Structure formats: C-alpha cells, structure tokens
Amino acid sequence: MVETQKVDSTEPETGNASTGDTKPALFSFLLERFPIEKMNFHYMVEKKEVPVHRMSWGYYTGGLTFFFFMIQVVTGLFLLFYYQPTVSDAFLSVEYINNHVSAGPLIRNMHAWSSSAMIFFATVHLIVAFAMKSFEKPREITWIVGVLLLFITFTFGFTGYLLPWNQIAVNATKVGLQSIDNLGQYLGPFSHIPVQLRETFQGEASVGQSTLGRFYAMHVVILPLALVALLGLHLFQVQLHGMSKGVDEKTKKTEKFFTAFFFKDLEVWAYAFLALFVLASCIPFESFLPFPLLEPYNALGATPPGIKPEWYFFFVYYPLEMFNFLFIIIASTIVVAILFLTPWIFKGTSRRNLRFIALAVSAYLIVMTIFGEQIYHWWKH
Amino acid sequence: MIDILLYIVLPYLAVLICIIGSIYRIRKEPMTYSALSSQFLEARGLMWGSLPWHIGISLILIGHILPFLFPGQWNALLSNHAMLLAVEGLGYGLSALCLLGLVVLGARRLISSRIQSVTTTMDLVILLLLLFQVVLGMLTAMRAQYGSMWCTGTTVPYLWSLVTLNPDLSYINDLPHAMKAHIVGAWILVLLIPFSRLIHMFSVPISYLTRPPQNVIWANPRHQKEKAEVFARDEARRHFIKASCGVFGGLVLLSVGALDKIGQFFFGPRLSFSEETELMESKLKRLELTAEQRKLEVERRENEFILVAALKDLDREEGKYFIDYQMQPAIAFKNEAGLPQLISAKCTHLGCTVGNKADKEGRILCPCHVSYFDIKTGTPNQGAPAEAPLPILGWVVLNSKGEVLASRSKTGEINGTIATQDAETAQVFIRRADVTG
Amino acid sequence: MIDNRSQHQGGFRIFYACLLVMGANYFTVTAVHSYPQFQEFTEKHSGQAANCAMCHSNGNGPTGTGPGQIDGLNEEELKRLEEARKAFQPGQKIDSPILNEFGNKIVEELGRKEVLALVKEPEALATKLNKNLDTDRDGIPDAEEYLDGTDPTNKFHGHPWKMFLVNLNRYKQHILLTFAAVLLLNYGLGHLIKGIAVLTEKR
Structure with a gap:
C-alpha cells in the first residue's frame, strides 16, 4: 500500500521529464495537472488511498465544508419558497417564515448556523491544507481553486447578510460597500473607479431595491453556480492526484478512500448534523445581536449603534477600524497575493515550518475573532 | 354468559x-x-x-x-x-x-x-x-x-x-x-x-446474538483453504446485517423526527382569519412606508422648495431628521440666533446616519465608528475616522404668505432676519437652487 | 368624620387631576423622551444596546410623528391613549397605542403610579414584575429579559445560553430522536466499514 502511494506522487514527475522537452511549457503544465491516463474510475476512486497519521483529521475538514454547503443548498431552497426579495416585503417574509411556517425558524436557523460552520470549516480546511503542504506539485490548481472557493464562500456570507433587510443587514452592507469608496483616494487618475464599482454593485446611488435584487440574484443563482463549477474542478483534482502525503516522515499506514474513508466521512457528517440540529433548534442565531438591530430597516432614522459585520469578517474588520486604511489595503493585497502564489512561494518549505506559520495565522484569526472588540477598545483609549 | x-x-x-x-x-x-x-x-x-x-x-x-x-x-x-x-x-x-x-x-x-x-x-x-x-x-x-x-x-x-x-x-x-x-x-x-x-x-x-461466531466445518484438510474464506464471509455478513439494521433504523428515526415538520413546511401554514388580517395589516404598513419614500423622491424631483419643519419646532439639542434633495438624511437644528442650522447626516466616513442629539459641546455622533461632528461647521473631531466635514446645507425661511424672510446660500452667507412675530409661523425649506447651483 | 373623608377624596382627585395635566403637558408641549431611565438601566446592566422598542411601539420612543408615536396617532388611537393614561392602579386592562405588548403589560401589572415611581429606581422593575410574565413565550421571564437587555416581545431573541437551556428542554423529544438516529446510523456505518474491511482483507 505504501508503495502505491509512492508511485502516485512520483509518477507525474517522470511523466513531465519525458513530455516537457518536446511540448510547449503551458501544455506540459496542464498535462501534468490533468493526466489523461489517470482519468478513469479505477484510478480516481478504487485505487485512491488516504494516509493514516497524526494529521489525518485534516482530511475531514474539506468534507465537512462540503457537507455544510449541501445543508446550505437544501435549507436555502426551502427558504426560497417563502422569501420575497423586495424592500417592502423582505423583512415581513422572513418574519412570516419565523412565525407561521412550520419548521420555518428551524430551517432558517439551520441556514444561519450552517453558513457560519461552512465558513469556519472552509477556513480550517485552508489552514490545514497549508500546514500539510497539500498544494505541492501537481496540486497547484486544487489550491488556487480552493482559495477562490473560500472567497466565494465569504461573498455568500456578505450577500446573504443583506437579505433579511433589517437594520444590521442594510447598515452593515452600506458600511461594507462604502469602504470601497475609500480606495479611490489612493488611485490617482482612476479615483472614480471605486465609486463606479460600488454603484454597479449596488445598482443605484445608495443601498436599496436594486441592491437587494442584485444581492439576491448573486446569493441564490450566480454564486451557487460558480461554487458548484469550481467545486467540481476542486474535487476532480483531488480525486485525480490523490490525497497529499500530509507529513514529512513516511506514513506506515493507509486506508482505502472508497469505501473506508468515505464512510468515515459520512460518520463525521452525521455528528456534524446532530450538532447543527441541536444548535439550530436551541439557539436562535440572532440572539447574539442586540434587538434594535433586528428591526426592519428604516431609511429615515439614525443608524443604530453596534453595527458590525458577521463574526467571520472580524479578522479584517477590527484591523480596519484600528489602522490606517492604506496600510490595511496594502497588507490584504499582499495576503491575497501570497494565498494565490502559495504553491510557488512555499515550494521548498518543510512541513514543520509550514505548520508553524499555520499556527501563527490561526492564533491571529482566533484572537482577532474572539477578542477583537476588546483589542479595539484598548487600542482606542 | x-x-x-x-x-x-x-x-x-x-x-x-x-x-x-x-x-x-x-x-x-x-x-x-x-x-x-x-x-x-x-x-x-x-x-x-x-x-x-x-x-x-x-x-x-x-x-x-x-x-x-x-x-x-x-x-x-x-x-x-x-x-x-x-x-x-x-x-x-x-x-x-x-x-x-x-x-x-x-x-x-x-x-x-x-x-x-x-x-x-x-x-x-x-x-x-x-x-x-x-x-x-x-x-x-x-x-x-x-x-x-x-x-x-x-x-x-x-x-x-x-x-x-x-x-x-x-x-x-x-x-x-x-x-x-x-x-x-x-x-x-x-x-x-x-x-x-x-x-x-x-x-x-x-445468547447466540452476543456470543462470538462459531463455524462448524469439516476437519478434512481438503477444506482447510475454504475455512478462512468461510469465516471471513460469515463475519462480514454479520457486520453487514448489523450495518443495514443501523443505517435503516437511523434513517427511519431521522425521517420520523423530521417528517412531520418538513412535510408541513411545504404544505404551507394555514393561518386563522385574525392572523391573516394582522399579516395583511403589517404588509400594508410596510407598503405605505415604501410608498412614502417614493413620494419623497418624486417630491424632490418636482419641487423647487421642500419643507423641513416649522421654525418653532426646531431645537438646539435635538435635531429633526429630514431627507435632502439627494435622498440622503440630514438634520435640522436651531442655532443661538434662532436661525435654522441644517447639516447633512450622512457620515463622510462610511455613510452611516449620524445621530440627532447634540452633546454639550454642540457635536453630533456617528455611532458606527465614533466620529463627532460640530454642528456649526460640520468638522469632525481630532483623530476621528471621518476626515471630511459634514456638509452644511442652505435653507430659506418663508412666512405663511410665502415671502422669503431669511436664507442661507450654499456658500454660507445669511441674508435677512426673522422678526419675533414671524418666528411662530415661519417655516424652514431647502431649495433646489442650493443644490444644483 | 364624613366631611373629613370627602375632603380626603377630594384631595386625591386634585392629585390625579394634576397628574393628568402633567401627562397631557407631556404629549402636547415637550419633546422630551418618556422614561429613558429604564432603557439606560437595561443597557448598562446587560452591556447590550437596547432601544425604546423594548416597551414602546416605536423604536425611537413615543414622541414624534412616526407610526406608534404620539403626534402620529389618529383619533381612535388617541382615545385609547387617553384610556391608558388613566390606569394608575394595577390590574386595569389597557391597550395604549404608543406601548407594545410588554409595555402595556407592565402598566397593567403595576399601574401607572408605580411605573412613574420606578423611574427613580429602574432596577426595581425586574423584581416588581410577576415572575411568570413571559410575553413572547420564549421561556425566559420578561423580568429577566429586561435585565438581559433582550427583546421580551420576540420569541427568537433572548440570552443565548438561557435560550439554549429552555429550548433543549422544549425540543428534547426531537433532539433525542435525532441523537438516537445519528448513533444508530453511525453504528451501522461502523459495521459497514468493518464488513468491507473483512472482505477486502480476505482478497
């Protein structure tokens, strides 16, 4: 079993050596990532094996993300039955789901909890994949598509947040979109572009019916389609290249992906479902917000205090509040660039060091998410 | 019997x-x-x-x-x-x-x-x-x-x-x-x-259910090879029987737990007459609010003057919200001279609506990122996230006959005064000329 | 004796009349908020932002021209408001248009006189309220919701941990069923894995 594992990872390289000399670089690059001879059921399903070692739990994070995505699709479809994307009716239709539809609050709550869980596990999946060096050749495409998927997931969160059309939803969206404007001052001759970009997004001068319509279309059609397409490519690549080795030292044991690992995945999903079900039936997700923010949006009143994004944006929101805007823009551009170029930047880094970086990043994310508010207050005073 | x-x-x-x-x-x-x-x-x-x-x-x-x-x-x-x-x-x-x-x-x-x-x-x-x-x-x-x-x-x-x-x-x-x-x-x-x-x-x-499996086989060496296979097959079968029981039972329980609710979700709620009425009432109210906003928009397109409030209703501490020509919120205060002071309420930082209650220093607060703006000049406090001042709006005060008593132009110069006998009846307007220039 | 008593009653009448006048003054002349002390207390006590919508129909309080605000009331609503303003003693059924369900219940429960007195010590409202009063029937008494700064009229809003305990008990049948289902499913899956492992090892 160990032998097949080894063959898996070395084969493409030998293939490269023989084809790379005669064919153009791009072609051989693609051929390496899409080896046609492996595109069959036997290779992609029957033969695939999952290494067993102390980081093996990392192999489940992707599956969990996928599971919560499926929950999102199902509960989202349910909600579509009753939700109405108009400024006058959106809030009422959400209230209608909560108060009159049987299991409505449960479904809606599951959608909210599951969205958080999906984003949480997508992030964990990214960090773990980084620590396990799962982006190593020939898996660059898997990584890049994965990063795109993460961005789509965050966009899902951002667009979905607006749909209930309550105070927090509209005001937070306003603030979020408005911050695009601030980019303009650094762009010199192109300073009008951010405003145009924002207004295109919004569909009008301020957040209103057009924005709701656009966000709705994005949230229920465009983003799901994009996500499913990219997810298909992501999973296809994962199956094609097999699981990455995950640790520096040699792994002694492996298990079959199908059926052993697949069923274990299902087991984990069952527990995840149980946890989600208990949380969704017991704690309304909106209980974490002060109630004035849950009132229907009032265009003519003051913005209520306490407007902030969903918890998964804290890691960028609080720094944005604390530091200079330009600094944050430059920093996040660098981070995004690093994310996309990871397979090439960290080509030679050992997994031990990758783990260290991953730990540092997770520490930052955890601290900023949990204590962000305190840090912010401490910083201000 | x-x-x-x-x-x-x-x-x-x-x-x-x-x-x-x-x-x-x-x-x-x-x-x-x-x-x-x-x-x-x-x-x-x-x-x-x-x-x-x-x-x-x-x-x-x-x-x-x-x-x-x-x-x-x-x-x-x-x-x-x-x-x-x-x-x-x-x-x-x-x-x-x-x-x-x-x-x-x-x-x-x-x-x-x-x-x-x-x-x-x-x-x-x-x-x-x-x-x-x-x-x-x-x-x-x-x-x-x-x-x-x-x-x-x-x-x-x-x-x-x-x-x-x-x-x-x-x-x-x-x-x-x-x-x-x-x-x-x-x-x-x-x-x-x-x-x-x-x-x-x-x-x-x-006791057969719990005891370890026994396989009775021929002692003949001919069957030695089959022995292991039979053992494995039997053991696997036991596992599969347990597996199907578990999976089937689990799915049944899950569907029983979820069925009654999910089914009714699609069936849709059947509201009572009073519930339906209440729902319609709230829908109507929301529609009216939306209509109100449309009305404001149309009004701003058609009219040269828009009523803000009666001069006597304005206050020095608590401002009155109104909607300006760009459909953005603004606040009307009264200044020491008894003249209106109109200031935009759209925060120059990220567009939140600024609060309408002035503090002791005559400043209003944007709750989103804590910027204080001076009512008189619109300038934000030192170190506030907002850098640009809130625009001060022009206004006109008309008496009940529609004559201009006083006005403030876009550039900030104030013409005319308001006599005390007019103060009771005078009304504050904004005018399109101040916006389009 | 008799004289004395009538005088006494007369005194009370004058007192009430004064209060009424004060109340009337309140809604015609001043633009001051009604009793923000309660809101200020609940915000300070819970650390949560709250607004007037905890007890009033309008989140911006009872003064103003919006829906549920005094200057925006129609004739019939004004009549109801008048009616409600007379409820000085507890136990009177009222339906004030400027108050929400919880606000109306407070006045019913304590009477306007008591409420006015409580303005000076807003923390006492929680102890004065009936412990069984739960307007939104979310399982958390209104008095606790007042202290927690959560919405007493929204059954999907409450202190998260309290909500968890209440709902865990409320939905225990479904949760136990799901729990059993998941255990059974995973028992089955576990054996499926073992069975397949036995078969493949044999090969």
Whole structure:
C-alpha cells in the first residue's frame, strides 16, 4: 500500500521529464495537472488511498465544508419558497417564515448556523491544507481553486447578510460597500473607479431595491453556480492526484478512500448534523445581536449603534477600524497575493515550518475573532 | 354468559394450562422442548418462510407488549402524528411479512413430501390458527384505524384487569367482532403452547446474538483453504446485517423526527382569519412606508422648495431628521440666533446616519465608528475616522404668505432676519437652487 | 368624620387631576423622551444596546410623528391613549397605542403610579414584575429579559445560553430522536466499514 502511494506522487514527475522537452511549457503544465491516463474510475476512486497519521483529521475538514454547503443548498431552497426579495416585503417574509411556517425558524436557523460552520470549516480546511503542504506539485490548481472557493464562500456570507433587510443587514452592507469608496483616494487618475464599482454593485446611488435584487440574484443563482463549477474542478483534482502525503516522515499506514474513508466521512457528517440540529433548534442565531438591530430597516432614522459585520469578517474588520486604511489595503493585497502564489512561494518549505506559520495565522484569526472588540477598545483609549 | 367464558375463564384457563403444561413437558420430555426443526429435510422453503415469519412476529409481539407495559409513554409517543403513522405503517409491513412467511411455511408443509412425513395435525392446526390471527389483526387495523392508539383505552386496561384478578369486560364490549375474535384466538394459542411446537418460544437461543461466531466445518484438510474464506464471509455478513439494521433504523428515526415538520413546511401554514388580517395589516404598513419614500423622491424631483419643519419646532439639542434633495438624511437644528442650522447626516466616513442629539459641546455622533461632528461647521473631531466635514446645507425661511424672510446660500452667507412675530409661523425649506447651483 | 373623608377624596382627585395635566403637558408641549431611565438601566446592566422598542411601539420612543408615536396617532388611537393614561392602579386592562405588548403589560401589572415611581429606581422593575410574565413565550421571564437587555416581545431573541437551556428542554423529544438516529446510523456505518474491511482483507 505504501508503495502505491509512492508511485502516485512520483509518477507525474517522470511523466513531465519525458513530455516537457518536446511540448510547449503551458501544455506540459496542464498535462501534468490533468493526466489523461489517470482519468478513469479505477484510478480516481478504487485505487485512491488516504494516509493514516497524526494529521489525518485534516482530511475531514474539506468534507465537512462540503457537507455544510449541501445543508446550505437544501435549507436555502426551502427558504426560497417563502422569501420575497423586495424592500417592502423582505423583512415581513422572513418574519412570516419565523412565525407561521412550520419548521420555518428551524430551517432558517439551520441556514444561519450552517453558513457560519461552512465558513469556519472552509477556513480550517485552508489552514490545514497549508500546514500539510497539500498544494505541492501537481496540486497547484486544487489550491488556487480552493482559495477562490473560500472567497466565494465569504461573498455568500456578505450577500446573504443583506437579505433579511433589517437594520444590521442594510447598515452593515452600506458600511461594507462604502469602504470601497475609500480606495479611490489612493488611485490617482482612476479615483472614480471605486465609486463606479460600488454603484454597479449596488445598482443605484445608495443601498436599496436594486441592491437587494442584485444581492439576491448573486446569493441564490450566480454564486451557487460558480461554487458548484469550481467545486467540481476542486474535487476532480483531488480525486485525480490523490490525497497529499500530509507529513514529512513516511506514513506506515493507509486506508482505502472508497469505501473506508468515505464512510468515515459520512460518520463525521452525521455528528456534524446532530450538532447543527441541536444548535439550530436551541439557539436562535440572532440572539447574539442586540434587538434594535433586528428591526426592519428604516431609511429615515439614525443608524443604530453596534453595527458590525458577521463574526467571520472580524479578522479584517477590527484591523480596519484600528489602522490606517492604506496600510490595511496594502497588507490584504499582499495576503491575497501570497494565498494565490502559495504553491510557488512555499515550494521548498518543510512541513514543520509550514505548520508553524499555520499556527501563527490561526492564533491571529482566533484572537482577532474572539477578542477583537476588546483589542479595539484598548487600542482606542 | 358466553362472554365471561371466552374473555375471563378462557384466559385464566389458558395461562394456567400453558404454565403447568409447559413445565410438565420440559421436565418430562426435555428432548421435545424445541422447534423440531426440519431444516435438514428442506432448507430453501424454510428460509423464505421461517425468516420473514419470525422477524415479523417477534417485532409485532413487541408492538403488542409495549403498550401493555407502558401505556402512558406509548400514548405520549404516538401523540406525534408522524410517529403514529410510522408505527402503523411498520405494523402493516410486519404483518404482511408474517403473512408471507406463514403462506410459505404452510405450502411447504402441504407440498413437500419429506416434510409431510414429519408434520402432525397439531402443526397444521397451529399454522391455520396463526394465519387467522394475522389476518384478523390486519383486518382490525384496517377497519378500526389507529389500533395502536385506541388499544391503550380498551385492550390494555382489559389485560391489566385480568392481571390484577379483577376482570372487567366493559373495556372490550364495544370492540369490532374481528378484534374480539383476535383476542379469543390469542388465548387459544396460549392454551396450545404446551401441546405443540410453539413451546420452542421458551428455548429461543438468545445468547447466540452476543456470543462470538462459531463455524462448524469439516476437519478434512481438503477444506482447510475454504475455512478462512468461510469465516471471513460469515463475519462480514454479520457486520453487514448489523450495518443495514443501523443505517435503516437511523434513517427511519431521522425521517420520523423530521417528517412531520418538513412535510408541513411545504404544505404551507394555514393561518386563522385574525392572523391573516394582522399579516395583511403589517404588509400594508410596510407598503405605505415604501410608498412614502417614493413620494419623497418624486417630491424632490418636482419641487423647487421642500419643507423641513416649522421654525418653532426646531431645537438646539435635538435635531429633526429630514431627507435632502439627494435622498440622503440630514438634520435640522436651531442655532443661538434662532436661525435654522441644517447639516447633512450622512457620515463622510462610511455613510452611516449620524445621530440627532447634540452633546454639550454642540457635536453630533456617528455611532458606527465614533466620529463627532460640530454642528456649526460640520468638522469632525481630532483623530476621528471621518476626515471630511459634514456638509452644511442652505435653507430659506418663508412666512405663511410665502415671502422669503431669511436664507442661507450654499456658500454660507445669511441674508435677512426673522422678526419675533414671524418666528411662530415661519417655516424652514431647502431649495433646489442650493443644490444644483 | 364624613366631611373629613370627602375632603380626603377630594384631595386625591386634585392629585390625579394634576397628574393628568402633567401627562397631557407631556404629549402636547415637550419633546422630551418618556422614561429613558429604564432603557439606560437595561443597557448598562446587560452591556447590550437596547432601544425604546423594548416597551414602546416605536423604536425611537413615543414622541414624534412616526407610526406608534404620539403626534402620529389618529383619533381612535388617541382615545385609547387617553384610556391608558388613566390606569394608575394595577390590574386595569389597557391597550395604549404608543406601548407594545410588554409595555402595556407592565402598566397593567403595576399601574401607572408605580411605573412613574420606578423611574427613580429602574432596577426595581425586574423584581416588581410577576415572575411568570413571559410575553413572547420564549421561556425566559420578561423580568429577566429586561435585565438581559433582550427583546421580551420576540420569541427568537433572548440570552443565548438561557435560550439554549429552555429550548433543549422544549425540543428534547426531537433532539433525542435525532441523537438516537445519528448513533444508530453511525453504528451501522461502523459495521459497514468493518464488513468491507473483512472482505477486502480476505482478497
């Protein structure tokens, strides 16, 4: 079993050596990532094996993300039955789901909890994949598509947040979109572009019916389609290249992906479902917000205090509040660039060091998410 | 009279004979205290008959005993409609399984010549009785629906009245005939236990379920190779049986737990008349609010002047919100001179609506990122996230005849004054000329 | 004696009349908020942002021209408001248009006199309220919701941990069912894995 594992990872390289000399670089690059001879059921399903070692739990994070995505699709479809994307009716239709539809609050709550869980596990999946060096050749495409998927997931969160059309939803969206404007001052001759970009997004001068319509279309059609397409490519690549080795030292044991690992995945999903079900039936997700923010949006009143994004944006929101805007823009551009170029930047880094970086990043994310508010207050005073 | 005989005497008699007879038989003829299996003679038919029958009847019997033992909990469980349907459905399915098994077993006894030689009349009587029982049970379930529900008010107290030696027939008097026959049949079957192969129910090898598997194989070296394979296959089969039980049971429970709610989700709520009215009222209110905003928009497109408020209603501490020509919120204050002070309320930082209550220093607060703006100049405080000042808006004050008393242009110069006698009636407007310039 | 008593009653009448006038003053002349002390207390006590919508129909309080605000009321609503303003003693059924369900219940429960007195010690409102009063039937008494700064009229809003305990008990049947289902499923899956493992090892 160990032998097949080894063959898996070395084969493409030998293939490269023989084809790379005669064919153009791009072609051989693609051929390496899409080896046609492996595109069959036997290779992609029957033969695939999952290494067993102390980081093996990392192999489940992707599956969990996928599971919560499926929950999102199902509960989202349910909600579509009753939700109405108009400024006058959106809030009422959400209230209608909560108060009159049987299991409505449960479904809606599951959608909210599951969205958080999906984003949480997508992030964990990214960090773990980084620590396990799962982006190593020939898996660059898997990584890049994965990063795109993460961005789509965050966009899902951002667009979905607006749909209930309550105070927090509209005001937070306003603030979020408005911050695009601030980019303009650094762009010199192109300073009008951010405003145009924002207004295109919004569909009008301020957040209103057009924005709701656009966000709705994005949230229920465009983003799901994009996500499913990219997810298909992501999973296809994962199956094609097999699981990455995950640790520096040699792994002694492996298990079959199908059926052993697949069923274990299902087991984990069952527990995840149980946890989600208990949380969704017991704690309304909106209980974490002060109630004035849950009132229907009032265009003519003051913005209520306490407007902030969903918890998964804290890691960028609080720094944005604390530091200079330009600094944050430059920093996040660098981070995004690093994310996309990871397979090439960290080509030679050992997994031990990758783990260290991953730990540092997770520490930052955890601290900023949990204590962000305190840090912010401490910083201000 | 006949009722007393059938439903009181017969039960006691049956149970008594069953106990004494069984003990006698087990003591005296221990070798016959078994199922008298005919598997060696015929195995195929037996599997298709015996398995469904035994699986079906044991679960059905559990279903009969549970409400008897725990009527309260049983009722509570079935008060969930989905649960009730699930139990009833399961009952039908299992009865059908029993019926299938019995038919196969009966056919086997009547057709196979090898089996016929070991079949006694008693066997045939028992088979026929069992067939009757199953059919009667199914009939009752179909005719008088939800037997699993009404049993706790009829047969269960009847049985308990027998157990407590205080027989009470009133519980079952009104039951349908099929059900009554079902009861009598049950007592006859109990009676016949010691005289038939039914006695094997006392020798069920329950310990087989938990003990480690044993494989009986030939000691011949020829079979050595097969041995491991047979072992593995049997072990795997055990796992698969447990697996299918688990997965199937889990899915059933999950659907029972979710079914009643999910089904109604699609069915949609059926609101009461008053609920519907209330809903419509709130919808109308929301529509009116939306319409109001549209009206404001149209008004701003068509009119040269827009009313902000009466001058006397303006306050120095608490501003009045209004909507400016760009449909953005703005606030109207009064200054020390008794003149209006109009300031945009759209924060220059990220566009939140600034609060309308001035603090002691005459500043208003944007709650989103804590910027204080001076009402007079619009400038934000030092170190605030907002860098640009809030725009100060121009205004005109008209008296009731529509004559301009005072005005403030976009550039900030103020023309005219307001006499005290006009202050009561004067009204503050914004004008389009200030915006378009 | 008799004289004395009538005088006494007269005194009370004058007192009430004064209060009424004060109340009337309140809604015609001043633009001051009604009793922000309660809101200020609940915000300070819970650390949560709250607004007037905890007790009033309008989140911006009873003064103003919006829906549920005094200057925006129609004739019939004004009549109801008048009616409600007379409820000085507890136990009177009122339906004030400027108050929400919870606000109306407070006045019913304590009477306007008591409420006015409580303005000076808003923390006492929680102890004065009936412990069984739960307007939104979310399982958390209104008095606790007042202290927690959560919405007493929204059954999907409450202190998260309290909501968890209440709902865990409320939905225990479904949760136990799901729990059993998941355990059973995973038991089955576990054996499926073992069974397949036995078979593949044999090969």
